[in-house]
Amino acid sequence: MYKEQYNEYLIDIGQADSTIEQHLKNLDYYLDWCDEMGIEEHEFVSRGTILEYTKHMQSIPVGVGTQNIRINGLRHYYQCLLFNRIIAKNPVGTFTVRGAKKTVVKDALSEEELLELYQQYVYFRDSQPRKNISEEMKIITDLRYKVVMSFIIFQGMHGGDMDRLLRSDINLENGVITIVAGRRTNERNLPLHQSQIILLYRYLELLPSSQEKLFVGTAHNIVTKVINELKGLNSRIGNLSQIRSSVIIQWTSMFGKRKAQYMTGHKWVSSTEIYQKQDTKELTALIEAHHLFA
Numbered sequence: 001m002y003k004e005q006y007n008e009y010l011i012d013i014g015q016a017d018s019t020i021e022q023h024l025k026n027l028d029y030y031l032d033w034c035d036e037m038g039i040e041e042h043e044f045v046s047r048g049t050i051l052e053y054t055k056h057m058q059s060i061p062v063g064v065g066t067q068n069i070r071i072n073g074l075r076h077y078y079q080c081l082l083f084n085r086i087i088a089k090n091p092v093g094t095f096t097v098r099g100a101k102k103t104v105v106k107d108a109l110s111e112e113e114l115l116e117l118y119q120q121y122v123y124f125r126d127s128q129p130r131k132n133i134s135e136e137m138k139i140i141t142d143l144r145y146k147v148v149m150s151f152i153i154f155q156g157m158h159g160g161d162m163d164r165l166l167r168s169d170i171n172l173e174n175g176v177i178t179i180v181a182g183r184r185t186n187e188r189n190l191p192l193h194q195s196q197i198i199l200l201y202r203y204l205e206l207l208p209s210s211q212e213k214l215f216v217g218t219a220h221n222i223v224t225k226v227i228n229e230l231k232g233l234n235s236r237i238g239n240l241s242q243i244r245s246s247v248i249i250q251w252t253s254m255f256g257k258r259k260a261q262y263m264t265g266h267k268w269v270s271s272t273e274i275y276q277k278q279d280t281k282e283l284t285a286l287i288e289a290h291h292l293f294a
Contacts, residue, residue, distance in 0.1 A: 002043065002081060003027065009080035026073040032183045038159030038220030043081055047091050050074065054097055055241060067097045107236055109246040117243075118153045118195075120233055121226070122146055143203040144215065145229075147196075148222050154193040155179065156247040156264060158240060159220030166212050170200055185265030 003024065010020045033056055034042040039049065050071070057067045075092040082090050109117065125142045133141070151157040161179050169178040175197060181187040192200070207214075215222065223240060230237045237243070251260040 002077075002084075002086065005084055006077055006080045009083065010076065013076075022069075023073045023076060026070045027077055029070065030074055030077075036158065036160035036182050036184060038163045038218050038223070040218060043078075043087055045091055047093065047095065050092055050095055052239075052241075059241075059245075064097050071095060071097065107238070107242065108249055109236070109243065111250050114153050114243070114246060114250070117230065117234060117237075118149060121149045121230060124229065124233055140203075140206050143199065143206065145222065145226055146199060147203050148215075148219065149226050150193070150196050150199060152223070152226070152240070152243055153247065154196060155190050156244050156251070158244065159218070159223045161185075161265075162215060162219035162223070165214040165219075167204060167207070167214065168212070170204065170214070172197055172201055172204075179265065182265070186262075188262060188265050190263060 006027065007020065007024065010023055015023065030053060031042060033053055034040075034045075037052075039045065053074075054067060054071065057070065062070070071092060075090065075095075078087065078090040078092050081087045125146055128142070130138045148162065151162055155161075155177065157179065160182055164180050164182065165177075169180065170192075171177070172192075175192045175194075176189050177192055178189050179185075179187065227237070227240050227243075230243075248260055248264055251263050255263075
């Protein structure tokens with residue numbers, strides 16, 4: 001949205017053409033990540049968002065030197081927005097990545113613990129009293145939040161994935177969900193867990209017939225609330241990345257790195273891999289054979 005202003009700003013402060021080109025490319029990496037995470041108003045993010053982006057770079061992984069180059073580019077970008085009075089404070093500030101740290105998932109959850117967490121959340125939602133809303137509204141709200149929770153636990157989705165979901169992406173008859181491609185992710189077909197079938201059937205049945213999107217508004221906001229509620233239910237829960245990483249660890253352990261990459265939508269998985277061509281029924285049978293969340 002502000003790339004033209006950013007380009008002019010970089011020229012004005014005397015950056016070389018090659019440096020400007022690299023800054024714009026690094027900005028694209030950041031904006032793609034914002035899009036995937038469902039962060040629509042990227043210009044008004046906090047320092048915490050910059051930290052989450054750094055964690056994302058570390059998980060790819062991107063070297064510490066390159067991380068700091070990209071962070072420095074974001075510092076210039078937000079300084080440009082500050083200069084043009086679009087924002088009141090530069091969220092990057094003096095932030096830098098220090099030291100070459102190995103990315104490690106802290107307190108990863110096991111397969112059984114992930115399923116227990118899901119069941120714990122479902123019970124929490126069902127037991128909450130109705131406050132200042134109709135019974136019908138409470139039912140649809142609880143269903144929406146439970147559906148979002150199920151997508152995190154069983155398909156390892158984030159807010160960006162969920163924002164793109166349509167009714168037509170849910171195939172209850174075959175027990176399959178299609179997660180369409182994002183800017184930096186491939187389309188993939190994943191099996192639905194048995195507990196999701198009735199949940200999604202009830203949710204779809206209550207949606208207005210004219211509503212094609214699975215979630216109105218920004219799913220990222222719902223995901224944030226779900227994670228905050230999980231923190232209250234379980235002191236081990238830190239953030240969404242912890243849960244998604246735990247899911248991916250289970251996939252990698254059961255199916256190997258290539259298959260896990262396909263299931264998470266990584267674009268660098270070879271197009272010749274059998275997993276991209278695999279029939280969805282065969283994929284379902286394979287997951288059931290390995291007792292994934294059974």
